[in-house]
Amino acid sequence: MLEFHLRLFCERLKRVLAGEEGTLPLPDSTKLTPLFKNLLTESEIIATTLLGKYEADMARHLFQLIREKFDDSKISLPFLQLLDLEESDEEDVERADILEILEDINVFVHESEDAIDTFFINIMQQQNSENESESSTDMALLVGLHTKIIDIRNRTQQLPPGDNGFDIREKSNEIIRLLSEGHRRLDISEFERGREELFDLLIEGPSGLAVVAILDSSGFDKTAFAADTYNNNHVKFYFDCLAWVRVSILYDFGKILDDIIKSVMPPSRVSVIIGEHYQLKKSVLRDFLTNKKYFIVLDDVFDHTEIWDDLEEVLPDNQNGSRVLILVTDPNLLASLEMENGEKIRLDSVLTGGPLIRLKHEAWQFFILHYGSMPLENYFRGEAIPTIWRQIFSVMELPFHLKVCCIYLYVFCPSIEISTRQLYQLWVAEGFIPYHGEETAEHYLKELIHRGIIQVSKRRAGGIIKACYVPSIVYTSLALVAEITGFVWMRERKREPLANVKRCFIWEDLIQFLSLEYSDTRLQSFLNNSSESDRLALIDCENFCKKFKHLRVLNMGSAVLDQYPPGLENLYLLKYLKLNIPSLKCLPSLLCTLLNLETLEMPSSYIDQSPDDIWMMQKLMHLNFGSITLPAPPKNYSSSLKNLIFISALNPSSCTPDILGRLPSVRTLRISGDMSYYQSGVSKSLCELHKLECLKLPKLESLIVNPCAYLRKLPEELWCIQSLRKLDLHWPQTELRQRLRTFKDMEWRYDIQLYPYGI
CATH class of the missing domain: 3.40.50 (Rossmann fold)
Incomplete structure (x- = not known):
């Protein structure tokens, strides 16, 4: 797992070559495309070599780093013997060489990410100018990186054969044996x-x-x-x-x-x-x-x-x-x-x-x-510690795509409910899952649930997972792995410089974090998980945007802003943005220059006016506001928000055929506001959303579904809507008709009418 950064860098280079990074295809492909292809080729050669020959050596080293976090006096003797790994002097020297190369690889990845970020930022800054989209400086940086990666590849190929005697799965199985040895299982x-x-x-x-x-x-x-x-x-x-x-x-x-x-x-x-x-x-x-x-x-x-x-x-x-x-x-x-x-x-x-x-x-x-x-005595002797090790090994033996998604769960507080919608958005924004990869994300989540790493806390109608959480005992294991590999950094537990950190989250003292001085930072993700609703000064936010110009993920959590923060429009690489601005009524035009934005969350903002330029944000997938009014598309503008799949909550005045017809991919729509004036128009306009799966309305009084020939059952949540009084269903199938008979005793509350034959 020590090669995390290199593997993720390879995935990013693939997205660059596929035109999925930035807002424009690579300019002047005769010069740039070969450079990126060469970087990808050399990086994949090194990744394959390291994974193929030295995976056991890296796992052994990570295993020993984690072992140092435990007090041997609290670990039972049989398990302590399992953890002991003797190395010859020659093996020790070889491991030192591998770790030195790994360190150089991480430096290379950091420099490469910095160069590519700078390159794309320059392109986006110059989109509306007549200047060339690339500079000699950018080219020189990329050529220099290619030279470095060649040198690292040559050094890697000169290493002696790796020791593949360390088997993570074997160790995990041995732990299971030790846990069960002498203790009968419950029947x-x-x-x-x-x-x-x-x-x-x-x-x-x-x-x-x-x-x-x-x-x-x-x-x-x-x-x-x-x-x-x-x-x-x-x-x-x-x-x-x-x-x-x-x-x-x-x-x-x-x-x-x-x-x-x-x-x-x-x-x-x-x-x-x-x-x-x-x-x-x-x-x-x-x-x-x-x-x-x-x-x-x-x-x-x-x-x-x-x-x-x-x-x-x-x-x-x-x-x-x-x-x-x-x-x-x-x-x-x-x-x-x-x-x-x-x-x-x-x-x-x-x-x-x-x-x-x-x-x-x-x-x-x-x-x-x-x-x-396990009797109580065993707990106090430390024999429950193998349970933690078993969790660690279950993470270590995951395939890479699941491993990064799993360890990223460290950014959430243990046992706190996690919205799966938010989790999927973050996985995509971090580059762990392809753009438009919600189905893939759901598959990964189910796999982690199956392995006992994540627990389900809420489901939607139809059994879809709505929320989940990480049990504390699992979180303890994730924290050890995340911190030792440098995959995620938490300020409350780490004191080293932030210079090479890519992902950072905090649980408290946001104001203090913003006031600290940082230099040479390459931070890509920042998440504020504090429960405190601190009021932030605009100057702190402005300085924050200047310091961390390479951000892809920015979640300010519950921290309160009085107005839209200046300088945010310069975060060109931003894919995920969450802000808490209760007083915001008009969406700034500058926000619409963030053309890479996929998720925009402002749940405490009620937007009465949005700029026409919002229709330029082609990568938007999720809009989450207290309420938002979308403008009619400009008359000379024929494009649409074709990737938008989630809107909450849309003002009824925006539910027109012209607007909803430009949102062809929307699956979840929440409408909030007084619909008495717009009722007829909303009903007709919803027909434009051919992929709609979930419709949310906060004071629904009457629901008419015509026809409902393919509807097998009504969602449980429907009966929780206190305002609902009338339900008309046309052409229901026998199965649905039988289900509704169970509600006969609720006639005092609901006026249920089935057409054409009655209940």
Whole structure:
């Protein structure tokens, strides 16, 4: 994985030669095209040589770098022996030569990227001038790079044969063997017995508030086990309100509090209370839960001992059978508790297969339920560490295309819900997936889900994945690999210079980051994942755009801007842009000069006026605004936004045949605004969108589908629209007609009419 940058550089050169980089084909192909072809040829020769002959050497080195992050005293002896790799002096020298060449390759890639970026920036700056699109300086840079790559290739070919004795898959299999050795796996009967025991405790257990901790264990999926009970219809009927909240390695009780409030309280009350201060929200939640029988699941909980005090403040015990289920990822969380007889928790307290253990707690009745193959003693001896190594190896053995997509997940907070739409857009903008590659991205995501790296959190109608998350234990492994390979840089955890960093993200202190001085920077991606809504000064944004002129991805997150930042129009290579400008009403013309832009996200902006030049942004694929009004195409302009596939939310005034007819590829459309005046025109204009798959309307009252002969079922989300009162369906098939019969008991709410034969 140490050859990441070279492999991605080869993919970029292919896009350059295919005319997919920049906004124009390569000018003067007699001079430039051969140069780029030669760079690609030599780079691929080196990549093939390194991958073919020295993959084992690079994997061994990466393996040892990761090993240095662990404390050997906490790793059990059998596994420690597995990690030990002895090298002869000769092998050590050879590895040093390989690493030196790898370092030179990375320098070459950085210089090449810089030269190509400069070249394309110059082209785009000169598009409207009469000057030549290339300069002698650009040519000299490219010729010099070709000389360097030839030298690196010659040095690589002189290396002795590599050692292919290090097999990642073999190591991974050995870890699995060590994890399972001496520990029997859970069978179906034990799983059923555990489920019955948990079910009885929830329903038939003590009248007072009871907390149940389920331990993570090899061979036992505690999340699936808990979800099986949580989604049980009897459980849903038994409790007044339920909440499933992911905690993660980053403990933030403020977020946990918000998530519980959103799950248990009615939306009307949530909208009022969610923006209030922390103490008030705690008080309101406690009052709301008083006299209610509640069931709350806290998933992915690490060693956050403060959680006990935090929960005690907000969860009342009214002796009505309320329950809290905690899915424990780090058993040290339980070390502060005592057994029912007053003894401290011993290493042999929880044995394989149960039974249910009672613990002592000041406020609640506390239980541990443990089904799996690893006793508690093994956790404290460090034998759970191989689980992390297994995750590391599962990443290392991925094919390259999945590997880069997988490790990129490090930019998202652990256990935080990730929009798949946003994830696909970022993968494309980063160059991991071809332009217009959403189907490919979805395929990659499903593969990573199948391998247990990503978990699904939400699905759309038809089972399409809407959101996902990375479990904390997986995130820990991704962090190790991402940081050691230099693939992604996080300021909070890294202190080295930013000069050669390509991808950077932060979780906090955005203002401080912007105020720092940087020089010789080649940053391509910047993502602000802070939850703070910092208000940014325009001068900071302007300086930021000047410092990082090679950006492809810019996500300012929740940081608030008072107006469109000056200098942004000079980021010619930008493909993904997300800004938070609530006061913006008119889209600036300068924004439309970013002709490489594929994704434009301003969800807090309500745009009343857009410039005609927006029709020049031929690469746009995603528009996401609170609301946007598109202008009618200029009369002398015959082109269209042919690549636009997602619009949210379009003002009804823009839903005309002339506008929607210029959006031939739109699959998802959200319309927001008062449609009373435009209703007839909108209905007719939607016929222009032949590829439309998803239509969203926030206050729908009446829905008429004519005809619906190919419709098998209506989306579940339809019945969640509170304003919906009338539904007319023409020529429904028998299957749909039968499904609708289940809604007979809802006639008090819906006027459902089927034509021509009735229901």
